[in-house]
Amino acid sequence: MITSVAYTEGTKGQGNRSNADDTKYHRFKLDGTYVDSMIVQGGGHGSSFGAHLVDGVPEIWTLSTNTAGGNISLGRFKWVPNAVVNQGNGVEVIAEMPVLDGHWFRRIACDFEQGWVLSVMASGPVEVLRVDDLLAGKWNPIYSFKIQQFGFNPVASTEPNFNTMQSNDIYFPYMFINSGDANKKDPRILSCINVVTESEVFHRENLIETFGDKWVENYFEPETIGYYHDKEGPYVLQGFAMLTTEHDVNYLHRTLFKTRLNVRDDSGDKKNYIDKDTSGEEENVA
Known part of the structure; x- marks a missing residue:
């Protein structure tokens, strides 16, 4: 199991810190034993x-800049x-990313x-x-839309009715979203969207009591989301930052919960997913 966090130890431009925004990856065994970084x-x-x-050997695909913060x-x-x-020193550039609406930071997920x-x-x-x-x-999007179409409002935390976008995953044609802040400023939402039909498959709020009764209510931050499947069917793994209090001392926990997905098809239709965006041509999609 591999996780990532912002690397902020030391001073920018000194030691292992570059002048850009850096990341530290950690590898663990499935029982939680730390391996290396x-x-x-x-x-x-x-x-x-x-x-x-x-x-x-694990190969990771992610956002990358040079050590000065350029070449996105x-x-x-x-x-x-x-x-x-x-x-140029261990990180291979696959494709350059364009700036959109003045923004450049992207969260990447892959369905290899x-x-x-x-x-x-x-x-x-x-x-x-x-x-x-x-x-x-080639950076050539086949499907594109905005998360605002599904009721999310990913703006600065100074604005009312906003959503803190955390992590995403994809198992085509479905994308999964884990959103929400630590201190209840916005709801902790787990959402699944069909990227081809641009329709939301499910939308549920993660309530802290779902995960047991030992957690401190005012600190519950969604973190990662991952889709997996095995012989018993599909499931998602959700990561959270959570607190417990023991003898008036707070303890931070990095938790991981597994949730099974029940798949159904009420329509009985079979969807033929195509290789290009057909906005305006929906009548040609079976």
């Missing part, structure tokens, strides 16, 4: 990323225990099984791209 200079705040095994790209790197990597990459910007734009196009150096 990596520092990715220019890796951004740390959030969603794609990972798969290549020749038995989709990058990939192979796991090297305790290494410090950056563009079916060949898709999801990009979500904090300001709302969602783009779904083919792995093959990206490997050819």
